[in-house]
Amino acid sequence: MTFFPPLVIGILGGGQLGRMLALAAAKLGLRVHVLAPETDSPAFEVAGAHTVAAYDDEAALARFAAEVDVVTYEFENVPAAAAAFLDRLKPVRPGIAALDVAQDRLSEKRFLNGLGIVTAPFFAVDTLDDLRAGLAETGLPAILKTRRFGYDGKGQVKIADLADAEAGLAAMAGQPAILEGFVPFSREISVLVGRGLDGAVEVYDVPENVHRDHILRTSSVPAQLMPDTARAAAELGTRVAAALDYVGILAVELFVVEGAAGESLVANEIAPRVHNSGHWTESVCDVSQFEMHVRAIAGLPLGSARRHADVVMENLIGGDVERVVELLRTPSAHVHLYGKRAVRPGRKMGHVNHIRRFPAV
C-alpha cells in the first residue's frame, strides 16, 4: 500500500452509500472513481472521477478498471458478469464469493445453515405445487420472495391464507422464488463486521433496528439485548466474514427470538457492503463503517470500532427533510444529507445521528 501518489478506489454504484465511501476515502487522502449508470448520481459530486455507464458495458468497465487500484461496490446486486469481468483486471473487494451468496436468497440461507447459523425455514418455489408443499411445512403466515434483486420490501408478498397462494406466486412474475416461514421475533438487530486483508476483525456494537413499510427508520445503540446475545451476534458475524474470506464491512441482519431458554438469533440476510444500520458509526466511533471499509479494501489497518456514546440513527425519508433546519439547531443531532436534487416520497434523503449520551468533559 502506498499513500503517495494516493491509491485510486473504484466504486460501483453512485448512491448515498457510494457517496459516503467516497467521503471516507477522501479523509484518508485516497482518490475515488465512481461508476454508475445514473447521470445525477450523488456520489459523483464528491469523487475526483466518474464514469456514467451501464454495469454490462464491458468497454466502460475495462477503462474504469485501468484507472483504479481496487474495486468495491455499494450494493449487492452488481451483475455477476460485471464483477467477474472486473475481478480479472483488478482486485474486487469484498469479493465475488460474497456477491454470489448475497444475491440469491436461497444460496444465502443454505450458506448460513451450512455454517450452523439458524435461519427461517425456507423452501425453493418454482411452481404452485412447490409453494403449497412449502406452506404445509411453514404454516401461516409465511413470506414469498423473489430469490434475487429484492430490497426494501420489493419483490416480496405475505401469504396469510392458503387462498393467497396462487396470487402470491403470480406476484413473483415467473422469477425463481423462496418461501420463508414466519419468525416470531421480538426485535431486529444487525451485526457489522470489518475484516482486513490480513484477516483481522473489528465488530461494531450491535444496533437495534426499526423498520416501517420495509424501510429502515431507526438504528439504536446499544440494543436492548442480553450480553450473551450481543456476543453471539458478534461471533456469528465474524464466522460469516471468515467463511467468505471477506474484506471490508459486512452486515448481517438478525432477528431476536425470545423463548423459554432466553434470547436466540435467527439470521435474516447478508449485506456484503456498508449498511444503513451502521450510519451511526460516523458520529460516535473512532473509525466509521465507511472509513473501515475503505481501509480494509486498501489493505490498511482497520483501526478501532470502539464506540464512545449512545446514539439513535434516524433515516430522513422523503418529506422528513423538512425538519432539517430544526435539526441543525439541535446540538445532539448530527445531520448528514446526501445531496439528492429532488425530494420524493420514500427516498432516503439523509440521516441524523441523535447523540443520546455524550459524556461531558
Next chain:
Amino acid sequence: MTFFPPLVIGILGGGQLGRMLALAAAKLGLRVHVLAPETDSPAFEVAGAHTVAAYDDEAALARFAAEVDVVTYEFENVPAAAAAFLDRLKPVRPGIAALDVAQDRLSEKRFLNGLGIVTAPFFAVDTLDDLRAGLAETGLPAILKTRRFGYDGKGQVKIADLADAEAGLAAMAGQPAILEGFVPFSREISVLVGRGLDGAVEVYDVPENVHRDHILRTSSVPAQLMPDTARAAAELGTRVAAALDYVGILAVELFVVEGAAGESLVANEIAPRVHNSGHWTESVCDVSQFEMHVRAIAGLPLGSARRHADVVMENLIGGDVERVVELLRTPSAHVHLYGKRAVRPGRKMGHVNHIRRFPAV
C-alpha cells in the same frame, strides 16, 4: 435557504482548507465549486465542479460567480480586486471587510487596538530611519515583517542587534513593512469563533498551539489557562467578529503573557477563515469548524461548538506521513490526509487528532 435543489458553495483556493470545507459542505448535502490556479489542487478531487484560473482572471471569476450561490475562501490573501469583483455578483462571506483588515498587518493591529485589544507595539517601516526609530521604542529583539502576504514565517526577520537593521530592511525587498516589538509570551493560543448571518455566535474551546520553524505542530485542548483567560479569549474573538459583521469561522491568534497580575492576552493576528488550530474540532465537537463555516455562509443555524473529549491535533508535515500506517493502527489517533500527490519537506500532508480522554460508555 433551500436544500432542494442544494445550494452551490463557491470556494476560492484549492488547498487542504478548501478541501475540508468541500467535504463539510458535502455532508450537508450542498454542492461545491472550487476555483484555484493550481491544476492539481487537492480540493478539486472532492468538489462537483472546479475552475482552474488565476484570481485576477475576471472572465473566469464571472463564470464561477454565475454557477454558485455564495462565495467563500480558504486563505486571506485573496486579491482585493477579485473579492470586490465577486462581491458585486454574489455574497462573499466572511466578507470584504475581514479581508481588508487581515491582509495588512498594520491595518490589522490598528483595528485590534481600536477595539481596545492589546497587540505587540508596532511601527510602520518604509525607510531605515523608520526602522531605527521603531527599534528605539521596542528595544531588542524585535521582528520586522512585510505588511502583506506573510504566512508560516515567510516575509519576516528577527532583529536581535541594531547592526542587523539594514540587512533586515533589505530582506523586505522594498515592500511596506511593520516592526513589531517582542512579546515575552508564555504560550500561544487561538480563539475560533463561528458567527452566523443572524449574528449568533459559537466559540470553540481555546487550543494551545506549539509552532516549530514558524509552522504549527500541535494544538492541544484544553489549553493550560486560568478560566478567566479562556473567557477573555472567547470575549475577544466575539468582539472582533462582531466588529467585522463577520459570517463564518474567524480565528484570532493570541499570546498569553504572565505578569504579576496574572495572565493577559496579546493579539497576534486574525485569520478570516477556518484555521489549522481548529482541525481537532472534526473529531471531538458536535459541529466541526469546517461544517460551522459552511452552515454560516449558507445561512443555516451554526449548531454547537460543544466539545466531548480532550484532544491533541498534530500536523503531519513532510516525512511525518511515513508514520501513517502506524497511526492508523492506533485507536486514539484519528487520521486525516489531504490527498496531496507528493511529499515535500515542510508541506502539510495531513493531521492526526490524538484523542486524549475519550470517556468510556
